Amino acid sequence: xxxxxxxxxxxxxxxxxxxxxxxxxxxxxxxxxxxxxxxxxxxxxxxxxxxxxxxxxxxxxxxxxxxxxxxxxxxxxxxxxxxxxxxxxxxxxxxxxxxxxxxxxxxxxxxxxxxxxxxxxxxxxxxxxxxxxxxxxxxxxxxxxxxxxxxxxxxxxxxxxxxxxxx
Numbered sequence: 001x002x003x004x005x006x007x008x009x010x011x012x013x014x015x016x017x018x019x020x021x022x023x024x025x026x027x028x029x030x031x032x033x034x035x036x037x038x039x040x041x042x043x044x045x046x047x048x049x050x051x052x053x054x055x056x057x058x059x060x061x062x063x064x065x066x067x068x069x070x071x072x073x074x075x076x077x078x079x080x081x082x083x084x085x086x087x088x089x090x091x092x093x094x095x096x097x098x099x100x101x102x103x104x105x106x107x108x109x110x111x112x113x114x115x116x117x118x119x120x121x122x123x124x125x126x127x128x129x130x131x132x133x134x135x136x137x138x139x140x141x142x143x144x145x146x147x148x149x150x151x152x153x154x155x156x157x158x159x160x161x162x163x164x165x166x167x
Contacts, residue, residue, distance in 0.1 A: 004077065004078040004081045004144060005075050005076060005077045005078065005083065005144055006075070006076045007040045007041050007051070007073055007074070007075055008040075008073070008074050008075075009035075009038055009040070009072050009073065009074070010072055010073070010074050010116040010117070010118045011116060012032065012035050014115065014116045014118055015031070015035050015038075015070060016028065016031050016032075016035070018070035018115075018118055018120065019031050019034070019070050022068045022069075022070055034056050034057050034072075034135070035056070035072060037056065037135065037136070038054075038056050038071075038072040038073070039054045039136060040073065041053050041054070041073060041142055050086070050141030050142060050143050051142045051143070052088065052140075053071055053073065053085070053119075053121065053138065053140040053141065054136050054137065054138055054139070055069065055133055055134070055135055055137050055138075055139050056069070056070070056071065056072050056135065057135045058132065058133065058134050058135045059132065059133050060130065060131070060132040061124075061130060061131060061132075062125065062130045063125055063127060063128050064126070065124065065125055065130075066100060066122060066123060066124035066125070067122070067123065067124075068120055068122040069120065069121045069122070069123075069139070070118060070120055071118070071119045071120065071121060072118070073118075073119045074110075074111055074116055074117035074118060074119060075106055075110075075111065075117065075119065075142075076111050077106070077107075077108040077111065077144070078108065079108055080108075080147065080148075081108060081144050081145065081146055081147070082105060082106065082107055082108070082144070082145055082147050083105075083106035083142045083143070083144055083145075084103050084104065084105060084106075084142065084143050084144075085099065085103065085104030085105075085106065085119070085121060085140055085141070085142050086099065086103060086104075086140065086143070087099050087123060087139070087140055087141075088138050088139055088140060088141055091139060094131075095127045095129075095131045096125070096126040096127035097123055097124070097125060097126070097131075097139075098123060098124055098126050099121065099122065099123050099140070100122040100124055101122065104119075104121060104140075104142075106119060106142070109158070113160050114160050121139070121140050123139075123140075
């Protein structure tokens with residue numbers, strides 16, 4: 001296997017700011033405790049393609065409700081590779097949990113964005129029953145894939161941000 005990426009935590013300041021914008025306000029001491037408990041994505045077995053992303057805090061979603069999770073994670077990725085984010089298959093089967101953008105695409109240059117490349121994962125409970133997941137539970141998986149470009153490609157723009165930042 002070729003080693004092409006490294007997961008890291010974003011800074012506490014970045015995580016705290018993103019938690020404050022996307023979730024009900026929490027005391028800084030609680031956010032710090034959540035941040036300190038962030039677990040980097042990892043594969044469950046040597047044959048796994050996907051790196052499990054773990055919830056930094058517990059969540060509860062009613063039927064039809066959605067939520068954006070600040071993972072506290074960023075990925076430094078070699079050029080020519082992309083990180084695709086999918087829901088954990090068990091959650092899709094059991095609860096009909098779906099990513100709102102179907103597949104998350106984390107490009108190599110996202111790491112250098114002003115938001116530190118903070119990977120945010122938005123999903124919705126498309127099922128008919130509420131469900132809850134504990135902090136530390138795997139909820140998404142990331143798979144690194146190589147990609148190519150066209151012979152006449154001349155892209156030169158520089159990214160700064162996530163959702164919708166490239167136009």
